[in-house]
Amino acid sequence: MSSLESIHNIAFVGHPSAGKTTLVDALAFKLGASARKGSVAEKTSICDTEPEEQEKQHTLQLAAVWAESGGKNWTLFDTPGYPEFVAEVQSATYASDLVIGVVSCTSGTTFNLRSKMGDAKDLGRGRAIVITHLDGENADFDQVVNDLREGIGEECVPVLLPDASGPSFSKVGRTILDPESEWCGRLKDRVMDACEDEELLMEYLENQELSEEQLDQLMPGAIAAGALVPVLVCNPETEVGLDEMIEYLKRFAPTPATAPRKDADGQELSMDPEADLLGTVFYVHSDPHLGKVCLTRIHSGTIHASEHVAGSDGDSKGEKLGGLFRVVGKKRETIESAGPGDVVAFSKVEKLGTWNSFSSAGKAVTTIPVPRKPSSTVGLAVTPKSRADEQKIGEALNKLAAEDPSFTIEHASDTHELVVHGMSDLHVQVMLDRMKRRYGVEVETSLPKISYRQTITKASEGHHRHKKQSGGRGQFGECFMRLRPADSGEGVVFNDAVVGGSIPRNLIPAVEKGIREIASHGVLCDGKVVDVEAELYDGKFHAVDSDEASFKMAGGRAFREGFMKAGPVLLEPIMKVVIRVPTDDAGTVFSDITSQRRGHVLDQGNEDGGAITVIEADVPLALMQTYFRDLKSQTAGEGQFSMEFTRFAAVPSAEQAKILAAIGKKHEEE
Numbered sequence: 001m002s003s004l005e006s007i008h009n010i011a012f013v014g015h016p017s018a019g020k021t022t023l024v025d026a027l028a029f030k031l032g033a034s035a036r037k038g039s040v041a042e043k044t045s046i047c048d049t050e051p052e053e054q055e056k057q058h059t060l061q062l063a064a065v066w067a068e069s070g071g072k073n074w075t076l077f078d079t080p081g082y083p084e085f086v087a088e089v090q091s092a093t094y095a096s097d098l099v100i101g102v103v104s105c106t107s108g109t110t111f112n113l114r115s116k117m118g119d120a121k122d123l124g125r126g127r128a129i130v131i132t133h134l135d136g137e138n139a140d141f142d143q144v145v146n147d148l149r150e151g152i153g154e155e156c157v158p159v160l161l162p163d164a165s166g167p168s169f170s171k172v173g174r175t176i177l178d179p180e181s182e183w184c185g186r187l188k189d190r191v192m193d194a195c196e197d198e199e200l201l202m203e204y205l206e207n208q209e210l211s212e213e214q215l216d217q218l219m220p221g222a223i224a225a226g227a228l229v230p231v232l233v234c235n236p237e238t239e240v241g242l243d244e245m246i247e248y249l250k251r252f253a254p255t256p257a258t259a260p261r262k263d264a265d266g267q268e269l270s271m272d273p274e275a276d277l278l279g280t281v282f283y284v285h286s287d288p289h290l291g292k293v294c295l296t297r298i299h300s301g302t303i304h305a306s307e308h309v310a311g312s313d314g315d316s317k318g319e320k321l322g323g324l325f326r327v328v329g330k331k332r333e334t335i336e337s338a339g340p341g342d343v344v345a346f347s348k349v350e351k352l353g354t355w356n357s358f359s360s361a362g363k364a365v366t367t368i369p370v371p372r373k374p375s376s377t378v379g380l381a382v383t384p385k386s387r388a389d390e391q392k393i394g395e396a397l398n399k400l401a402a403e404d405p406s407f408t409i410e411h412a413s414d415t416h417e418l419v420v421h422g423m424s425d426l427h428v429q430v431m432l433d434r435m436k437r438r439y440g441v442e443v444e445t446s447l448p449k450i451s452y453r454q455t456i457t458k459a460s461e462g463h464h465r466h467k468k469q470s471g472g473r474g475q476f477g478e479c480f481m482r483l484r485p486a487d488s489g490e491g492v493v494f495n496d497a498v499v500g501g502s503i504p505r506n507l508i509p510a511v512e513k514g515i516r517e518i519a520s521h522g523v524l525c526d527g528k529v530v531d532v533e534a535e536l537y538d539g540k541f542h543a544v545d546s547d548e549a550s551f552k553m554a555g556g557r558a559f560r561e562g563f564m565k566a567g568p569v570l571l572e573p574i575m576k577v578v579i580r581v582p583t584d585d586a587g588t589v590f591s592d593i594t595s596q597r598r599g600h601v602l603d604q605g606n607e608d609g610g611a612i613t614v615i616e617a618d619v620p621l622a623l624m625q626t627y628f629r630d631l632k633s634q635t636a637g638e639g640q641f642s643m644e645f646t647r648f649a650a651v652p653s654a655e656q657a658k659i660l661a662a663i664g665k666k667h668e669e670e
Contacts, residue, residue: 007255009095025046075095135240139165153229279359287347290322298339308360355373379422381448465478477546485533495534
């Protein structure tokens with residue numbers, strides 16, 4: 001079992017093409033996790049093992065690589081660069097003690113990188129930066145560092161310095177060994193900002209001196225506290241600076257001992273391997289041979305390969321692990337036990353999913369704070385291509401959703417569609433491609449139908465006489481009713497105001513049934529009728545021909561007649577949208593929301609010292625179905641947004657006519 005001080009769990013995040021996967025491949029080779037250095041271009045990466053990743057030459061899901069080297073246990077996480085694969089990044093960030101942002105000199109400090117580093121800060125993780133591609137033409141180390149300090153904060157300070165920028169870049173050296181560098185003093189200042197030794201702090205303030213030994217001793221705590229974001233530099237292709245980077249991380253990267261985890265009440269968790277077992281599943285993967293595989297971080301206690309574990313559902317027996325192992329890319333190394341701070345995987349535990357905490361069966365499970373589930377931004381209606389696909393699609397989609405919390409499934413009751421939701425067109429398409437490859441299920445896709453509601457704006461009356469005679473017993477029922485708008489949220493309210501026995505009491509429930517049946521299907525179009533009060537006040541019946549079916553028909557059609565005379569309006573779903581964009585693009589985005597999407601801006605503010613503009617607005621869902629690709633185009637891929645349903649609101653009359661013309665009226669008189 002590993003000691004706390006020997007564990008380094010590190011996540012690599014950043015913009016696409018920054019070099020994350022290449023860097024992890026190089027580190028894995030250096031640390032002995034792989035016999036050869038993998039290559040993205042040659043499709044031999046230890047991280048990018050899925051066919052979709054190899055085809056696109058981009059990481060599309062989290063990859064974990066464990067290695068034991070130099071007395072340290074390393075778990076390295078490679079994450080997707082595309083911002084829509086946020087769930088993968090959340091999982092890696094959660095499981096790590098250090099989050100390293102990988103920055104290419106060619107792309108610089110992007111909004112995408114700033115967002116991911118901000119999320120790591122919010123979770124209380126230590127942060128660092130690695131600059132790659134410094135040997136490229138027009139590369140400028142000083143400019144990139146200045147951009148980092150402006151975009152992320154002045155806590156970004158180089159701890160490794162290159163001998164040059166551009167093709168002549170050939171080696172790196174530690175900042176502390178170059179006292180003439182402007183960064184040497186700034187490095188000491190940042191480290192001392194986290195120093196809790198009052199005597200040492202006063203001594204430093206007086207003489208501005210700090211020995212290399214003192215600096216080294218204080219550096220891990222400064223990184224864990226967020227006072228220092230060390231900036232390193234290396235070229236993973238040529239391995240220039242790679243050994244120095246490994247040595248730096250080995251000595252100074254925060255460990256589980258540096259930054260203990262806390263429970264939901266803010267209390268530090270015990271790091272004692274003899275304590276009760278407590279862990280959290282942070283990622284789920286379906287393996288063709290092992291079935292469901294759960295990646296987990298152990299917070300306290302010890303987990304054994306023969307363990308029975310259970311979540312917070314009160315299962316006293318729990319489920320026995322199907323195996324306990326370390327993950328090395330696509331390979332796994334079986335182990336017998338693991339302790340606090342370890343990242344391990346186990347299989348065949350069906351009741352645990354992503355963000356479930358667990359303990360030994362029969363033990364209480366402490367509540368652990370976990371990241372908030374991202375809200376989806378894209379939805380597609382899916383239809384199985386064949387009868388065989390129809391039979392398999394439910395299980396296949398559920399397995400995909402178990403792996404990725406940002407990929408969700410909805411059976412839309414109003415529109416009778418199966419809708420999958422994700423973070424972008426690319427995200428959803430990758431998931432559907434994965435479903436086809438793994439489970440042999442193919443689907444056709446389309447934009448989902450909008451779930452409209454319908455209501456009235458004024459009082460009216462409706463009447464219908466149902467009479468049918470075709471020999472023998474006939475059908476007869478006549479209803480008179482009043483309609484008026486009801487309070488929001490009331491649905492359809494039925495009142496019985498019949499007096500004098502004009503309709504027998506036993507037939508009145510049939511009238512209500514007819515009204516509710518019409519209301520559930522809609523009058524103007526498909527979609528529920530809401531917030532209408534219907535009062536049945538008179539009618540006629542026939543002693544022989546009247547029955548429940550007759551009054552159900554009469555009641556439904558009287559309601560429909562009254563509805564159409566009461567100023568009917570469509571209600572459309574309104575989404576609360578929060579958009580974060582570079583401030584230079586804010587004007588374009590604001591104009592698009594208000595003039596092209598009928599949006600109403602609620603608030604506008606700034607983040608990151610004014611570099612980012614945040615726009616909050618209410619926008620109709622019908623005009624947000626393709627917004628991800630539009631925002632991406634408007635902001636060169638830098639904009640991000642989230643949305644959630646807030647309410648239904650009346651569609652403007654001109655728009656209502658267009659909608660009804662497009663989707664067609666229904667329930668015309670027969």
